[in-house]
Amino acid sequence: MITTQKLQTTKNVPVVERINVTPDMALRWLETTNTNNRKVSEKHVHRLARDMTDGKWRLTHVGIAFDPNGTLLDGQHRLWAITMSGITVEMYVWRNVPPEVMMAIDCGKTRSMADILNIAGENGDVNNHHLAILRSMLGGFGNPPSLSPSETSELLRIHHDAIEFAMEHLPVVAFARGLCTATTRSVIARATYSVDHAMLRDFCRKLATGIVTSNHESVIVQLRQYLITSRGTSYCQRAQRYGKVERVLAAWLKGENPSRIYPASVEQYPLPEEVND
Numbered sequence: 001m002i003t004t005q006k007l008q009t010t011k012n013v014p015v016v017e018r019i020n021v022t023p024d025m026a027l028r029w030l031e032t033t034n035t036n037n038r039k040v041s042e043k044h045v046h047r048l049a050r051d052m053t054d055g056k057w058r059l060t061h062v063g064i065a066f067d068p069n070g071t072l073l074d075g076q077h078r079l080w081a082i083t084m085s086g087i088t089v090e091m092y093v094w095r096n097v098p099p100e101v102m103m104a105i106d107c108g109k110t111r112s113m114a115d116i117l118n119i120a121g122e123n124g125d126v127n128n129h130h131l132a133i134l135r136s137m138l139g140g141f142g143n144p145p146s147l148s149p150s151e152t153s154e155l156l157r158i159h160h161d162a163i164e165f166a167m168e169h170l171p172v173v174a175f176a177r178g179l180c181t182a183t184t185r186s187v188i189a190r191a192t193y194s195v196d197h198a199m200l201r202d203f204c205r206k207l208a209t210g211i212v213t214s215n216h217e218s219v220i221v222q223l224r225q226y227l228i229t230s231r232g233t234s235y236c237q238r239a240q241r242y243g244k245v246e247r248v249l250a251a252w253l254k255g256e257n258p259s260r261i262y263p264a265s266v267e268q269y270p271l272p273e274e275v276n277d
Contacts (some may be wrong), residue, residue, distance in 0.1 A: 014097045021064070021091050026082040029064070033072040040080060047148040048081035052089055056150040063092035067099045116149045123156045129182070130156065133163045136186035140267055141239055159271075162189040165197070169204035179227050180208065183238055187245040190269035195253065203249060216257045223248040223261060239263070 051057050064075035072079075075091075082089055117126040134155060135144035147155070156163070166185035184207075191200055206212050206220050223244060230241055243263025250268045251258055267274070 014094050016063075016092050016094045018059075019091060019093045020088050021079070021082055021093070022088045023083050023086050026079040029072060030076065030079050030083065033066065033070055034076050034079075035071055037072065037076045040076065043146045044077050045080045045084060047146060047151070048078060049085040051148050051150050052081055052085040052087040054150075056148075057087075057089050059090045059092075061092065063094065065094040065097045068096050070095075071099075073097055073099065073101075113149060113152060117153055117156070120149070120153065122153055123160075126156065129167060129185075130163055132182035133166055133185045133189055134159060136182045136242070137162070137189050137271070139186075140190075141242060143235065159189065162192040165189065165192050165200070169201050170208060177228070178231050179224065181227075181241075183241050184227060184245050187242060187249060187269065190271060191249060193272055194269055195249075199253060203252060216255075217252065219248055219251060219257050219259075219261065226261065 048057075064078065065073040067073050078091065112128070113131055114126050114128055117123050131152070134152070137159060138145055138147075138155065163185075166189040170180040170185050170188060172180050188200060188204060203220070206217065207224055210221055210224050212218065212220055226244060227241060230237065232238075240263050243265070244261050246264040246268040248261060250264065
C-alpha cells in the first residue's frame, strides 16, 4: 500500500510528497518520464541497490524531482536502484519543479567519503589514510571494490583494529616517501589476522627504519629500498609492490632471506571473510 504525506499544496509552486516508491512505480517513471538525463552509472546504481537490499537505505531530503510537464529532473539512479533491488523504499517526491533549478543541483562541493562518515559519527575520526588502507585491503591483488557509505562504515568497524595496527606501526616517514603507503599498510593489516603481533611489530620497525639485527634480514632492507624508489601509480605497479611486500613478509617469518625479491602470485594473508568463503 502506498502512503503519502503532503507537505505543501500551493498551486504553481513545487509540491512535495513523502511516498513509498515501489519497483513498478520506479520502472514506469523511468520508461515514461526519463527523457533527458545523464548517462547512468551502473556502479552507483549497484551501490544504492545493495543498500536497499540490505536494509541500509535511509530517508533523506534528497529524493525524486519532476518538472511541470512530468519530466524527470533528478533521481534516476535511485529509481534504477529500486527497480534492480525489487525493494519498495520511502522517498520525498517533488513535482512542478522549474527546469532551471537544474543549474543549481549537484553543483556544490562534493563530500568525500571521509566527510560523509565523520558527519554520520559512527566510526570515530575517519581520515583518508583509514579509507585508503581499507580499499587496498579489500582489493588485495585486484581492484578495490566500489562501496557505498554504509558498506564502508560497516567494513571500517569490522577491520578497525587491523587498520589502526598498520597505521600505528607503519607511520609516515618524511625522509622515506613511498614506504608507508596504503599498499604496504594493507598487507600488514591483513597479516594481523594470522600472524603474531609481536613479530609484525618487529617487521614494521625494521622496514620503517632500515635497521636489521643480522645479515640474514637483508631482504627487508632490499624491500625498503625498492618501496622508496618505486613510485608508479598504475595498477600493475601497485600489484607488484603489494606482492613483493607479501612475499618478503612471508619469507622473513619463515627465517628465509632470498637474494632477490619476486612478488607473491597468490594471497598470503586472506581476510577472515575470504577464508570463510
